[in-house]
Amino acid sequence: FPDFLHLYRTRGEFRSWFQPLVEDFSRATQAGRGKRNRWCIRLGIIQSTLMDVVDFLDPEPRAEKFHLHRRARLVGPIDNALDLPESIRKLYRDTAELMSGSLSAVTSLSLDKGSDVVRLYVKASENRYSENDPTESGDCPFSQRVMLFLLESGIPHRLISIGSGSKAPSWYLNLHPYGTVPVMEHGNSIVEDSGAIIQYLRENFPEPCRKIPTCSLPRGTTERNLSEFRRAFYYWLRGERGMNAKSVTTQLRWLEDALRKRPNISEGPFFGGSSLCDVDISILPHLHRLSVAGRELKGYEIPEELSAVHGYIKAAKNNENFLSTLPTTSSVLVGYERVMHRKRE
Ligand SMILES: N[C@@H](CCC(=O)N[C@@H](CS)C(=O)NCC(=O)O)C(=O)O
Known part of the structure; x- marks a missing residue:
């Protein structure tokens, strides 16, 4: 990577080969700024891919591998709506149900067909990974936050419990490139981050959300x-x-x-x-x-x-x-x- 940078800085012709990439990249950054759209997630994927290239090219003793947690932090929160064809989405959804391992989830799949049920991917208990039992909640407080919001508001939903981060199943990385939870899928929207999910639910299900009262904090407290x-x-x-x-x-x-x-x-x-x-x-x-x-x-x-x-x-x-x-x-x-x-x- 340092060798690459050296060439990039000192050789004009070498640099010019990368010009289209640099321009596209800054266009994507502008398009994604402040919005929840597919650019954000694409930027995340591009950035992660570039880090893979750096990890791959750097010879071992000198290489400082990018740790998964660090990668996620570098990109920052991604609120997104992925543009995937419906057939691929369906494939992911069905696989998610199968991977969650519970027969009832699989048999009731047909009930969801064509309907807009909220799907929430949450962290499963690590104690149960090996037993493939998705019913016990994991330690993730952000997952619990959204589960609790959904129950308090009464919005119908389906929970899919999975391992997160490096333990996330590979199909899940197509929904979220770092395997972070919670992620919500509803219609064509995929939203990550508990706060963004709650905001989405409030905007899209205003009636049930009214059941959750406004907060009464003392002045000056956030x-x-x-x-x-x-x-x-x-x-x-x-x-x-x-x-x-x-x-x-x-x-x-x-x-x-x-x-x-x-x-x-x-x-x-x-x-x-x-x-x-x-x-x-x-x-x-x-x-x-x-x-x-x-x-x-x-x-x-x-x-x-x-x-x-x-x-x-x-x-x-x-x-x-x-x-x-x-x-x-x-x-x-x-x-x-x-x-x-x-x-x-
Ligand atoms: N700001 C995010 C935080 C989500 C988060 O940190 N999730 C953790 C689990 S609690 C995660 O998925 N980490 C990846 C891992 O387990 O490696 C939110 O509010 O949803």
Whole structure:
């Protein structure tokens, strides 16, 4: 790669061979800017292919392979709608059902034919990969977020549980080149990223989505403040310098304060009052994982004094849909142990 760059920089004729590619590339970047369209995913694929070429051409000792996680980060979020012929889409969908391994999913395939059922690809529990049992939820909090949103709104949907990232089945990489979950497929749209999926659902299913109340946050508080604890916990797990139990507790105080000061406090335990709103649906999956993985992997208990946070978790466990989408403790631990080990790789 350095040799290539050297030639590219110093030899005009060599550089001119690549001019059409460079021009097409910048056109594609412009076309894809700020939009959810096929250009974004094409750019992602082109970028990934170029990295394959670099990985392939560089001689071994010097080569620094592009890790899958790093690739995904380089491209950034891809909200997309792939232009695939219907016959190919159908092939992927049918394969997805078959790969999910459950006979009922396969036999009920015909019910979906011609209808616009929302298909959500989520992370399966790693404990069950070998048994090919897709019914147990995995540790992915973003998958749970969308599952919970779908159940709370009552939008009819079908779940397809798979391995993610490097464990994603090969057919899935045609839906998402890095094998990230969750991904939603509806009609001709393929949308990745839990936030973008929820936005899509709100735009396309406005009626059922009205069941999910608006959030009541204290003035000046944002959803980002409230979920900052997850970043602190993640960095602590990864062993980043300066991150510890105190960093997590400090961030959790945002949540504690907001829960105490929320304007609708008399209406119920959530930011949505008696029912879950978008913010609750987004935060609670992370909070659950913090309480489980924090205790088991780091000996961290959410301090007693954060009583509003404790009450919030307890209230969530009385919500049927939250409970039904929760992963088992061992499933959470398998996933979060991997985060710890990633640092050491
Ligand atoms: N911002 C994305 C994050 C999705 C994400 O990070 N998914 C993880 C699982 S929780 C994933 O698929 N990682 C790839 C892997 O498992 O290697 C969203 O909100 O959907």
